Amino acid sequence: EAGVAQSPRYKIIEKRQSVAFWCNPISGHATLYWYQQILGQGPKLLIQFQNNGVVDDSQLPKDRFSAERLKGVDSTLKIQPAKLEDSAVYLCASSLGAVEQYFGPGTRLTVT
Amino acid sequence: AQTVTQSQPEMSVQEAETVTLSCTYDTSESDYYLFWYKQPPSRQMILVIRQEAYKQQNATENRFSVNFQKAAKSFSLKISDSQLGDAAMYFCAFLPGGSNYKLTFGKGTLLTVNP
Numbered sequence: 001e002a003g004v005a006q007s008p009r010y011k012i013i014e015k016r017q018s019v020a021f022w023c024n025p026i027s028g029h030a031t032l033y034w035y036q037q038i039l040g041q042g043p044k045l046l047i048q049f050q051n052n053g054v055v056d057d058s059q060l061p062k063d064r065f066s067a068e069r070l071k072g073v074d075s076t077l078k079i080q081p082a083k084l085e086d087s088a089v090y091l092c093a094s095s096l097g098a099v100e101q102y103f104g105p106g107t108r109l110t111v112t
Numbered sequence: 113a114q115t116v117t118q119s120q121p122e123m124s125v126q127e128a129e130t131v132t133l134s135c136t137y138d139t140s141e142s143d144y145y146l147f148w149y150k151q152p153p154s155r156q157m158i159l160v161i162r163q164e165a166y167k168q169q170n171a172t173e174n175r176f177s178v179n180f181q182k183a184a185k186s187f188s189l190k191i192s193d194s195q196l197g198d199a200a201m202y203f204c205a206f207l208p209g210g211s212n213y214k215l216t217f218g219k220g221t222l223l224t225v226n227p
Binding site for chain 2: 003004031033040041042043044045048056091095099100101102103104105106
C-alpha cells in the first residue's frame with residue numbers, strides 16, 4: 001500500500017512570508033497528525049485530526065499556524081507569517097485510529 | 113503530562129556487535145504503549161518495535177529487542193549483530209492508552225555503526 005505522502009520535500013522562505021505544506025495519508029486512515037521536529041529534538045505534535053475534526057491542537061501556535069482537513073482525507077498546514085524559529089522538519093503521520101502511526105518523509109522548512 | 117528521556121545523545125557500535133540504547137519515562141498512566149522509532153538521515157521515520165505496558169514479556173523483532181522494566185519506568189532497545197543500515201537517529205516514544213493517540217518523543221540517540 002502507498003505510504004503517507006508529503007509535499008514539498010524542501011522549502012526555503014524569508015521571514016514574514018507564508019508557506020503551506022500538504023499531506024495525503026494512507027488510504028482509509030481516519031486519524032492524521034502534524035508534527036514539528038526542530039533540529040536535534042524529537043517530533044512535537046502540533047495538531048491531530050480524527051476524520052475532518054480536530055482532536056488536539058493544544059500545541060499549535062494559532063496566531064500564525066493553521067491546519068485543515070476538509071474532506072477527511074488530505075490536509076494542509078499553513079504558516080503565516082513565518083519566523084526564524086519555525087525552521088524545522090514538518091512531519092505528517094496517519095493511523096487507522098489505533099496505536100501505530102505511519103510517518104511521511106517530511107517537509108524541511110528553512111526560514112531566512 | 114508524560115516525559116521521555118534519552119540520556120545518550122550519541123552512541124557508536126562496531127558492525128556485528130551489540131548495542132543498547134537507553135530510555136526512561138515518567139507517567140501516572142497505568143495503560144500505555146512504548147515505541148522505538150528509527151529515522152535514517154533524510155529518510156522517513158519507521159517503527160522498529162513496540163511494547164504494551166500490560167505485557168510482561170519483552171518485545172522482540174528479529175535483531176531488535178527491548179528490556180521493559182515497568183516499575184523502574186525504563187525501556188531500553190538492544191540491537192544485536194549491528195549492520196551498517198542500522199545507522200540512524202533512534203527515538204523512544206510514549207503513547208497513553210485510551211482514545212488520545214498523542215505520542216510523546218524523547219530527544220533521540222544518534223547511532224553510528226562502524227565497519
